[in-house]
Amino acid sequence: MSDRVTNTGYDEWLDALAAGEGFYLESPGGHGSLPPRRVCPHSGSTDLSEEPLPDVGAVETFTVVHVAPPSFAGEAPYVTAVADFGPVRITGVLVDVEPADEEIPLGLEVEVDVETHGEDDERAVVLRPV
Structure with missing residues (x-):
């Protein structure tokens, strides 16, 4: 048996992103949110x-x-964006860039993916x- 803890909803979302089938959750009012969610944070x-x-x-x-936290210490410096x-905002590690403040323009177009990181x-x- 694996020691890996699963996070229902989030792990399935990561699987979808990795397969190129990323999605978000939308309420009838048009509010977007990311899994895992059971209730729209805006409308209920x-x-x-x-x-x-x-x-x-x-x-x-x-x-x-x-x-960085201990499990990511070997990767510092890195960029979180x-x-x-x-409809949604996504936080992730910005890869394939040099982590220098003046070299990352706001508005930079990006794609989302999943990779393994840390120790x-x-x-x-x-x-x-892109």
């Missing part, structure tokens, strides 16, 4: 539908991590420039 609706995630998002903000994908090879959401 439990009638959530899976909608395809836009292929491309844009970096809204980022930070360069110089002092928040990207706008229309434990945990799956993580990554954002990759």
Whole structure:
């Protein structure tokens, strides 16, 4: 038996992202959120539908991590970014860029994917420039 802890909803979402079938949850009022969710955080609706995630998002903000948690210490410095994908915002590790503040323009177009990171090879959401 595996020692890996599963996070129902989130793990399935990561699987979908890795397969190129990313999605978000939408309430009847048009509010978007990310799994795992059972209730819309805006309206309280439990009638959530899976909608395809836009292929491309844009970096809204980022930070360069110089002092990482122990399991990511070997990867520092690295960039964590928040990207706008229309109805939702996704936070992930920005890959394929140099972690220098002046080289990452806001509005940079990115795709979302999943890679293993850290000493434990945990799956993580990554954002990759297009």
